[in-house]
Amino acid sequence: xxxxxxxxxxxxxxxxxxxxxxxxxxxxxxxxxxxxxxxxxxxxxxxxxxxxxxxxxxxxxxxxxxxxxxxxxxxxxxxxxxxxxxxxxxxxxxxxxxxxxxxxxxxxxxxxxxxxxxxxxxxxxxxxxxxxxxxxxxxxxxxxxxxxxxxxxxxxxxxxxxxxxxxxxxxxxxxxxxxxxxxxxxxxxxxxxxxxxxxxxxxxxxxxxxxxxxxxxxxxxxxxxxxxxxxxxxxxxxxxxxxxxxxxxxxxxxxxxxxxxxxxxxxxxxxxxxxxxxxxxxxxxxxxxxxxxxxxxxxxxxxxxxxxxxxxxxxxxxxxxxxxxxxxxxxxxxxxxxxxxxxxxxxxxxxxxxxxxxxxxxxxxxxxxxxxxxxxxxxxxxxxxxxxxxxx
Amino acid sequence: xxxxxxxxxxxxxxxxxxxxxxxxxxxxxxxxxxxxxxxxxxxxxxxxxxxxxxxxxxxxxxxxxxxxxxxxxxxxxxxxxxxxxxxxxxxxxxxxxxxxxxxxxxxxxxxxxxxxxxxxxxxxxxxxxxxxxxxxxxxxxxxxxxxxxxxxxxxxxxxxxxxxxxxxxxxxxxxxxxxxxxxxxxxxxxxxxxxxxxxxxxxxxxxxxxxxxxxxxxxxxxxxxxxxxxxxxxxxxxxxxxxx
Numbered sequence: 001x002x003x004x005x006x007x008x009x010x011x012x013x014x015x016x017x018x019x020x021x022x023x024x025x026x027x028x029x030x031x032x033x034x035x036x037x038x039x040x041x042x043x044x045x046x047x048x049x050x051x052x053x054x055x056x057x058x059x060x061x062x063x064x065x066x067x068x069x070x071x072x073x074x075x076x077x078x079x080x081x082x083x084x085x086x087x088x089x090x091x092x093x094x095x096x097x098x099x100x101x102x103x104x105x106x107x108x109x110x111x112x113x114x115x116x117x118x119x120x121x122x123x124x125x126x127x128x129x130x131x132x133x134x135x136x137x138x139x140x141x142x143x144x145x146x147x148x149x150x151x152x153x154x155x156x157x158x159x160x161x162x163x164x165x166x167x168x169x170x171x172x173x174x175x176x177x178x179x180x181x182x183x184x185x186x187x188x189x190x191x192x193x194x195x196x197x198x199x200x201x202x203x204x205x206x207x208x209x210x211x212x213x214x215x216x217x218x219x220x221x222x223x224x225x226x227x228x229x230x231x232x233x234x235x236x237x238x239x240x241x242x243x244x245x246x247x248x249x250x251x252x253x254x255x256x257x258x259x260x261x262x263x264x265x266x267x268x269x270x271x272x273x274x275x276x277x278x279x280x281x282x283x284x285x286x287x288x289x290x291x292x293x294x295x296x297x298x299x300x301x302x303x304x305x306x307x308x309x310x311x312x313x314x315x316x317x318x319x320x321x322x323x324x325x326x327x328x329x330x331x332x333x334x335x336x337x338x339x340x341x342x343x344x345x346x347x348x349x350x351x352x353x354x355x356x357x358x359x360x361x362x363x364x365x366x367x368x369x370x371x372x373x374x375x376x377x378x379x380x381x382x383x384x385x386x387x388x389x390x391x392x
Numbered sequence: 393x394x395x396x397x398x399x400x401x402x403x404x405x406x407x408x409x410x411x412x413x414x415x416x417x418x419x420x421x422x423x424x425x426x427x428x429x430x431x432x433x434x435x436x437x438x439x440x441x442x443x444x445x446x447x448x449x450x451x452x453x454x455x456x457x458x459x460x461x462x463x464x465x466x467x468x469x470x471x472x473x474x475x476x477x478x479x480x481x482x483x484x485x486x487x488x489x490x491x492x493x494x495x496x497x498x499x500x501x502x503x504x505x506x507x508x509x510x511x512x513x514x515x516x517x518x519x520x521x522x523x524x525x526x527x528x529x530x531x532x533x534x535x536x537x538x539x540x541x542x543x544x545x546x547x548x549x550x551x552x553x554x555x556x557x558x559x560x561x562x563x564x565x566x567x568x569x570x571x572x573x574x575x576x577x578x579x580x581x582x583x584x585x586x587x588x589x590x591x592x593x594x595x596x597x598x599x600x601x602x603x604x605x606x607x608x609x610x611x612x613x614x615x616x617x618x619x620x621x622x623x624x625x626x627x628x629x630x631x632x633x634x635x636x
Contacts, residue, residue, distance in 0.1 A: 019480050025502045
């Protein structure tokens with residue numbers, strides 16, 4: 001048996017994006033898990049009984065509505081709503097008098113068109129693919145909903161407009177060269193409408209069709225081969241959208257705490273958001289691929305909540321975004337200095353990045369100082385080789 | 393009298409240095425831990441010239457694992473993140489060497505961290521977080537390998553060979569590369585426990601007792617698993633005409 005050195009050990013490819021994706025999933029799953037309480041066993045028992053009952057229910061002959069929608073096919077409903085599944089795990093609840101067609105279902109792109117009526121989309125977790133719903137208003141305006149995740153409704157309204165309502169997660173709606181980003185509880189309506197303020201808000205009663213489709217009904221829960229069950233495809237928000245979202249004109253955020261329509265002229269008075277809120281928003285923006293927005297939120301957190309414990313992490317994340325994505329080495333350096341001033345758990349990475357940045361900026365003397373400081377503090381650190389090769 | 397005085401001075405000096413060390417640690421923790429984790433805020437420490445000691449504001453690489461675990465137990469999300477980021481490379485490396493198919497890596501890493509974060513209350517020694525986390529990675533890999541084998545046996549999954557070119561790093565010495573190729577070429581033909589024991593022994597370089605701890609097996613069982621794994625390895629070498 002030979003001794004394997006550090007450079008001999010098999011190592012995976014670990015790009016920052018991969019680590020971010022891993023952390024995002026860990027965070028989401030961790031936050032979903034219930035804390036352990038003494039009453040968990042009775043609760044688990046009840047859940048097991050309910051699951052058994054559901055299993056028995058699903059083993060009865062499937063309803064005629066149980067359908068797997070194949071690529072290139074469409075489904076058209078008459079007087080009854082219908083639930084269909086996609087092979088990739090998502091589900092669509094098609095309202096009565098509606099038509100939905102499935103376009104491409106390549107591994108990285110799923111395109112669905114809503115030709116008429118209304119449908120609720122429950123998009124399965126699949127970080128590597130984009131899920132799009134395309135439709136057109138009566139006036140011919142094209143609307144595309146890109147799924148960041150995860151459950152939302154698209155409807156053709158009586159007045160010829162198209163509306164989008166998000167139950168959970170995040171979607172992006174593109175229409176007429178504008179882009180709106182909707183978070184849970186938010187809604188959007190196309191220009192075809194004459195009722196700019198009629199959209200649903202979290203406090204509004206649910207849309208009648210949505211109310212009808214929200215809960216399980218006989219027609220919806222019928223089993224379908226290849227259809228992800230409630231424990232698979234319909235839980236929690238997904239990070240489905242990973243494509244670039246920067247560079248769209250007319251971008252706007254619409255969420256439950258904000259004006260629900262892009263047509264609304266109301267601008268709420270500015271209040272300073274809490275650090276926790278900013279942190280979560282920055283993370284969500286980062287997951288959605290909105291790098292500039294994420295950086296802005298991190299910068300705001302650092303500026304407005306400098307004493308908060310999250311400020312150190314935010315400064316480090318800000319530096320990473322500026323360095324890796326925004327081509328802003330000077331800004332990244334400022335953020336790193338701020339992160340290092342707070343100590344923090346990322347000191348090793350921050351010191352290494354600082355040396356790299358100074359090397360990139362051609363500030364050789366400072367680079368050498370930063371390099372030597374890193375090597376002195378982390379002589380056996382993971383960045384030793386990379387940092388040691390800087391500014392010779 | 394002089395001797396007593398000098399002893400006292402030494403004692404005072406030692407106490408003073410200990411106090412300064414404590415303040416330093418508290419100050420470091422204060423900078424990174426949220427206020428809610430402190431019983432009460434600590435006032436800003438002042439440098440002192442007595443005894444020549446200085447309070448260094450940022451002495452190390454942030455809070456210790458034990459501090460982070462304590463904060464994480466209170467569901468402080470920043471502490472969970474800090475633990476993830478600090479140990480992500482270690483977990484990814486270990487997971488990759490145990491299950492070197494890239495498509496399986498993310499799931500294994502994520503499952504391991506989720507399990508660890510959900511079980512923090514069961515970690516007796518918070519400072520031993522890294523080793524404990526490694527054990528969770530090993531156990532999680534074991535479960536996944538067994539599940540995959542079962543699926544292969546019932547025909548729900550096809551057995552695929554490990555891509556040796558992707559596993560062996562280009563920086564490996566020729567001897568190490570050959571050793572790695574031999575080990576990973578036969579892994580798929582082994583049982584889950586033999587496979588993991590062999591990787592921990594041959595690749596990770598762990599001692600038998602460490603392997604037993606990571607795998608939650610007795611030392612005798614680990615030895616048996618390694619004997620079986622080595623037999624397969626030796627047989628493979630004999631087939632290719634190489635030296636044992």
